[in-house]
Amino acid sequence: MPKQETEILDDVIVRNRRKMLTIGGIALAGFVLPTVLSKDAYAATTYSDSDILNFALNLEFLEANYYYLSAFGCTIDKPNAAAIAAGAPSGGIPITGSVGTPGTVSAMGSSSTGTPFTTIQVSSYAVETAIEEGKHVLFLQSALGSSAVAQPSISLDVSTWSALAQAAGVIPSGGAFTPYDTDDDFLVGAYVFEDVGVTAYHGAAPLLTMSANLSAAAGILSVEAYHAGLIRTAINAADPTGTSIAAYTTKISALRAALALAASPTTLSGAAANPYDTNPDDYGVTTFTTPSGLGGGAAVTATRITDADQTNVVAFARTTTQVLNIVTGSGAVKNNAVVSPATGIFFPAGLNAGPNGFK
Numbered sequence: 001m002p003k004q005e006t007e008i009l010d011d012v013i014v015r016n017r018r019k020m021l022t023i024g025g026i027a028l029a030g031f032v033l034p035t036v037l038s039k040d041a042y043a044a045t046t047y048s049d050s051d052i053l054n055f056a057l058n059l060e061f062l063e064a065n066y067y068y069l070s071a072f073g074c075t076i077d078k079p080n081a082a083a084i085a086a087g088a089p090s091g092g093i094p095i096t097g098s099v100g101t102p103g104t105v106s107a108m109g110s111s112s113t114g115t116p117f118t119t120i121q122v123s124s125y126a127v128e129t130a131i132e133e134g135k136h137v138l139f140l141q142s143a144l145g146s147s148a149v150a151q152p153s154i155s156l157d158v159s160t161w162s163a164l165a166q167a168a169g170v171i172p173s174g175g176a177f178t179p180y181d182t183d184d185d186f187l188v189g190a191y192v193f194e195d196v197g198v199t200a201y202h203g204a205a206p207l208l209t210m211s212a213n214l215s216a217a218a219g220i221l222s223v224e225a226y227h228a229g230l231i232r233t234a235i236n237a238a239d240p241t242g243t244s245i246a247a248y249t250t251k252i253s254a255l256r257a258a259l260a261l262a263a264s265p266t267t268l269s270g271a272a273a274n275p276y277d278t279n280p281d282d283y284g285v286t287t288f289t290t291p292s293g294l295g296g297g298a299a300v301t302a303t304r305i306t307d308a309d310q311t312n313v314v315a316f317a318r319t320t321t322q323v324l325n326i327v328t329g330s331g332a333v334k335n336n337a338v339v340s341p342a343t344g345i346f347f348p349a350g351l352n353a354g355p356n357g358f359k
Contacts, residue, residue, distance in 0.1 A: 047320070049213045050147045052204045054099075055320055055358055056217070057140040058351040059200060061151045062327065063193050064093070064137050065105045067130035069156060070179065070186050071123075073114035075105045076134050077151075082114075087131045093138060095151035100352030103153030106160075107180075115180045122183040122234060129190075129227055136220055143216060149352035160345060161189070163329075168255040170248045184245045187235050191249050194228035195307055195316075196256065196326055202317035225315065232305045259329065260322040320358055324351075 047055075064076050072083040076093040084090050095102040117123035141148045158178045165177035170188075179189025201221035208214045239246040308315050318326075329345035351358050 047207055049208050049210050050144060051353070051358075052207055052217075053140055053144050053213065054147070054149045054353060055204065055323075055351070056201065056220070057137065057144065057149060058152060058347070058353075058358075059197060059323070059327070060133060060136045060140060061095070062154055062156075062346055063197060064130070064133035065107075065154055066156055066179075066189065066193060067126060067133050069105075069107050070115045070189070071126040071130040075107075076137065083130070086127050088134060089138075093134050094141065097141075097148045097150035097352065098146055100150040100152060102150040103349065103352075105154045105156060107156040115182070115186045117183055117186070119183050121237075122186065125230055125234060126186060126190075132223060132227075136223075139216070139220075143213070152347055152352045153349045155346055155348050164192070164255070164345065167329075168248070168251040170251055184238055187231060187238065188245055188248050188252070190227075190231045191235065192252055192256075194224060194231050195253075196318070196323060197224040198228055198307070199316045199318040200320075200323045202315050203319050203323070205317075221315075228307065229305050232307070236305070256326050259325040260318055324358060 061076075068074055068076050068079075068083060068088075072080055072086070072088075074080045074083055076088075077095045079088040079090065079092050115126065117126065158176055161178055162171070162176045165171045166173055166175060171177050177185070179185045198221060201217050201224060205214060205217050205221070208217060235246055235249060306313065327346045328350070
């Protein structure tokens with residue numbers, strides 16, 4: 001079943017202007033980083049509220065297009081009859097903006113009809129989430145007004161998914177993977193995104209200065225958490241023994257963790273400098289014996305649906321650079337130096353941002 005999303009727990013405590021505490025996790029569940037860092041120690045630059053919301057908008061463009069492609073076989077700006085019937089705007093979701101030339105989405109091809117779902121539960125999740133992620137795009141565009149960036153170029157094609165699957169060890173080198181073939185494949189693809197979205201919104205929250213923007217981010221984070229929990233529950237139901245697609249989630253978590261870890265400050269980089277990456281605590285999957293009324297005393301495997309610090313049960317958080325490292329395949333940081341713009345993987349030409357870029 002899906003393991004704890006991150007394989008190292010990095011309890012980075014960040015103080016914001018309201019003197020609130022945010023617990024930040026860079027990866028791999030079960031490790032505790034004892035060092036307390038200031039926000040400035042983790043930030044490459046100073047972001048405005050507009051910067052943070054545009055960062056979120058880039059990620060919502062990515063998620064919305066993935067779900068539209070899976071559920072309907074179209075992109076958000078060109079809805080087909082199936083998308084419109086499900087609640088998509090008939091005129092499409094705008095992809096233009098004040099910064100950047102609207103990018104295209106490379107995926108399955110214009111003749112695709114989406115994932116051929118075979119279960120009502122997974123199909124329903126895909127359709128509902130597609131519409132909801134599309135509305136997140138519209139909501140952020142409305143909140144940003146004339147400051148909203150355009151949709152960047154997005155790669156959701158077989159080559160991108162295959163590269164990630166190979167890097168995670170889900171398929172052998174040279175193999176191919178696409179999340180658009182089956183229900184299970186779709187769930188694996190969704191798993192790649194949802195936990196990242198939760199950690200991104202949580203990590204960005206302390207940087208927001210206006211209460212209205214903080215409230216909006218908290219609201220979207222809550223919905224993303226619903227999505228993440230539903231994905232984990234669906235994978236749990238599809239693979240109750242944890243031997244097939246649930247095993248993939250373990251490898252995906254490890255890859256995301258490694259990419260996020262590469263974005264840590266120099267003083268936290270490398271195994272020798274990280275006391276927490278040599279002491280794993282694998283509590284994501286637990287085998288126990290059921291009561292007689294729940295399976296007749298059989299041994300079953302349970303999965304932790306909630307992806308959180310197990311001491312305080314607080315959701316993990318990631319910095320913008322850590323999220324960039326995941327969605328660009330580690331392109332945001334090279335040799336412990338920030339490089340901009342980040343390129344690769346889902347965003348082949350980088351994200352669309354203001355003059356400071358995203359770091």
